[in-house]
Amino acid sequence: xxxxxxxxxxxxxxxxxxxxxxxxxxxxxxxxxxxxxxxxxxxxxxxxxxxxxxxxxxxxxxxxxxxxxxxxxxxxxxxxxxxxxxxxxxxxxxxxxxxxxxxxxxxxxxxxxxxxxxxxxxxxxxxxxxxxxxxxxxxxxxxxxxxxxxxxxxxxxxxxxxxxxxxxxxxxxxxxxxxxxxxxxxxxxxxxxxxxxxxxxxxxxxxxxxxxxxxxxxxxxxxxxxxxxxxxxxxxxxxxxxxxxxxxxxxxxxxxxxxxxxxxxxxxxxxxxxxxxxxxxxxxxxxxxxxxxxxxxxxxxxxxxxxxxxxxxxxxxxxxxxxxxxxxxxxxxxxxxxxxxxxxxxxxxxxxxxxxxxxxxxxxxxxxxxxxxxxxxxxxxxxxxxxxxxxxxxxxxxxxxxxxxxxxxxxxxxxxxxxxxxxxxxxxxxxxxxxxxxxxxxxxxxxxxxxxxxxxxxxxxxxxxxxxxxxxxxxxxxxxxxxxxxxxxxxxxxxxxxxxxxxxxxxxxxxxxxxxxxxxxxxxxxxxxxxxxxxxxxxxxxxxxxxxxxxxxxxxxxxxxxxxxxxxxxxxxxxxxxxxxxxxxxxxxxxxxxxxxxxxxxxxxxxxxxxxxxxxxxxxxxx
Numbered sequence: 001x002x003x004x005x006x007x008x009x010x011x012x013x014x015x016x017x018x019x020x021x022x023x024x025x026x027x028x029x030x031x032x033x034x035x036x037x038x039x040x041x042x043x044x045x046x047x048x049x050x051x052x053x054x055x056x057x058x059x060x061x062x063x064x065x066x067x068x069x070x071x072x073x074x075x076x077x078x079x080x081x082x083x084x085x086x087x088x089x090x091x092x093x094x095x096x097x098x099x100x101x102x103x104x105x106x107x108x109x110x111x112x113x114x115x116x117x118x119x120x121x122x123x124x125x126x127x128x129x130x131x132x133x134x135x136x137x138x139x140x141x142x143x144x145x146x147x148x149x150x151x152x153x154x155x156x157x158x159x160x161x162x163x164x165x166x167x168x169x170x171x172x173x174x175x176x177x178x179x180x181x182x183x184x185x186x187x188x189x190x191x192x193x194x195x196x197x198x199x200x201x202x203x204x205x206x207x208x209x210x211x212x213x214x215x216x217x218x219x220x221x222x223x224x225x226x227x228x229x230x231x232x233x234x235x236x237x238x239x240x241x242x243x244x245x246x247x248x249x250x251x252x253x254x255x256x257x258x259x260x261x262x263x264x265x266x267x268x269x270x271x272x273x274x275x276x277x278x279x280x281x282x283x284x285x286x287x288x289x290x291x292x293x294x295x296x297x298x299x300x301x302x303x304x305x306x307x308x309x310x311x312x313x314x315x316x317x318x319x320x321x322x323x324x325x326x327x328x329x330x331x332x333x334x335x336x337x338x339x340x341x342x343x344x345x346x347x348x349x350x351x352x353x354x355x356x357x358x359x360x361x362x363x364x365x366x367x368x369x370x371x372x373x374x375x376x377x378x379x380x381x382x383x384x385x386x387x388x389x390x391x392x393x394x395x396x397x398x399x400x401x402x403x404x405x406x407x408x409x410x411x412x413x414x415x416x417x418x419x420x421x422x423x424x425x426x427x428x429x430x431x432x433x434x435x436x437x438x439x440x441x442x443x444x445x446x447x448x449x450x451x452x453x454x455x456x457x458x459x460x461x462x463x464x465x466x467x468x469x470x471x472x473x474x475x476x477x478x479x480x481x482x483x484x485x486x487x488x489x490x491x492x493x494x495x496x497x498x499x500x501x502x503x504x505x506x507x508x509x510x511x512x513x514x515x516x517x518x519x520x521x522x523x524x525x526x527x528x529x530x531x532x533x534x535x536x537x538x539x540x541x542x543x544x545x546x547x548x549x550x551x552x553x554x555x556x557x558x559x560x561x562x563x564x565x566x567x568x569x570x571x572x573x574x575x576x577x578x579x580x581x582x583x584x585x586x587x588x589x590x591x592x593x594x595x596x597x598x599x600x601x602x603x604x605x606x607x608x609x610x611x612x613x614x615x616x617x618x619x620x621x622x623x
Contacts, residue, residue, distance in 0.1 A: 035222035053270035075106035086111035094141035095273035116251035118590035127152040199223035209589030217441030227434035228396040235403035240266040244289040247272040286358040302501035320345035324381035372495030396435040411469035430455035517573035545576035
């Protein structure tokens with residue numbers, strides 16, 4: 001499940017002003033937005049001096065719309081000279097950088113479909129996508145990615161490899177070597193080709209992250225993407241003068257959608273290829289719009305909690321949060337509190353949290369997974385109103401979103417104006433509208449199974465309230481059914497657990513078991529420091545998680561969460577594991593969502609041993 005949030009401080013569009021919903025209108029007005037090429041040419045019309053920013057070791061390089069246009073056209077001309085035509089597939093295997101977007105728009109101009117590939121995927125996984133999509137050309141970022149592709153190229157239909165870095169290799173063309181002085185006649189021809197691209201044409205094939213099985217290629221048309229971009233930011237004032245950092249993987253539909261939408265509205269994008277470079281970018285760029293995933297927001301919360309654990313900082317922290325909590329209703333209604341106590345708390349704590357995110361952010365976006373009610377409330381208590389939304393790759397992606405004008409905490413907002421939502425008899429959320437995909441690539445049976453009377457079955461359980469706000473309970477396939485027949489939604493419980501800074505990841509267990517338990521991957525950076533303060537002696541993480549004091553620490557955290565759970569949901573056992581969840585070891589998807597089945601398989605023997613021991617101790621659902 002994909003979710004994202006929009007938050008704001010101080011600007012009209014984030015404060016809920018009825019006058020805040022308009023933004024700059026290009027020649028192709030937003031309601032007439034048909035294709036991604038309309039977005040491209042609207043960017044060119046603006047003649048911005050700084051459209052994008054590219055990092056260097058000591059400075060940032062600005063890219064104007066004129067240079068962007070020239071580089072896109074040069075790339076499109078090269079692709080055309082290599083025989084790439086309407087309907088062909090072109091893959092992009094790269095971290096975030098201007099060349100990613102340049103290659104993407106070059107493909108759209110020709111009517112070719114881009115196939116994003118996560119930079120973290122293995123050679124084998126990359127080969128599967130290249131083979132399945134039939135991609136003829138691939139853009140890669142670095143020498144490392146180039147070597148990965150060259151090692152499996154013979155298995156694929158790839159005829160040309162383009163490398164973005166200055167890497168001399170006979171097996172690839174360096175992207176910067178593509179001639180930028182394309183003749184005006186050629187540009188005119190390319191513009192004519194772009195104009196013939198139809199809304200119904202395929203724009204991209206995005207392979208799902210595979211939380212429950214083999215990734216599927218989601219076929220999204222220009223209409224799918226354009227219709228979503230036209231409506232997803234309604235009610236938010238973002239545009240010329242705003243700056244955002246693009247660091248969430250553009251291979252994921254959320255990041256790509258956000259970048260398209262922000263560029264369309266005139267926002268300058270600064271690209272960051274790895275999270276290691278993000279702190280520098282925040283300090284130097286000081287974005288007005290902050291885009292992240294829940295894990296990043298959890299880390300911010302965790303760091304604040306960790307820094308505030310010592311006396312007397314702890315007392316100040318608790319007092320400031322108490323003040324924020326008393327003003328929560330004002331924050332959630334879009335107002336900025338102005339009491340003496342609030343101003344003091346803001347100076348001592350709240351403003352420092354915002355400073356860690358650059359200090360200028362007035363609109364925050366988070367995508368990739370559920371944010372969690374506890375975390376949303378914590379941000380509200382420090383003055384940040386969170387507007388959470390919801391969508392999937394198959395819906396391009398936004399289905400519903402809270403806005404400054406229509407906000408309800410605990411929901412994912414009302415459906416977009418051009419999207420219809422209904423709830424099936426079994427609670428599944430069904431969707432239809434122009435942003436819903438038409439088919440999975442080469443998977444007709446799976447495509448048929450994904451629809452019910454032309455409504456797309458999201459696979460999520462939810463409900464619509466009397467005011468039209470949508471709430472999501474959990475993934476339908478993730479619901480846990482105990483041997484006693486009780487259904488448990490794990491995601492809200494896991495979000496509550498991860499609100500504690502000592503927990504990095506949590507996976508609720510209990511399918512076909514007598515009672516639920518939880519597997520926890522600790523935040524080892526914090527746990528190791530705590531353990532040393534407590535005099536815990538350990539040489540390895542395996543020894544650390546088995547220590548009695550550590551076990552009691554996490555049992556107390558779980559007991560606190562249990563206080564707010566129904567009797568049948570209460571977690572009876574806690575299993576601490578010594579490894580971290582990651583995309584590399586397969587426990588997280590490339591977009592950092594939990595792969596529940598993979599986690600359970602990885603720790604199957606420990607889980608079975610825990611339940612066997614509990615059985616011998618007489619633990620049951622009722623005690």
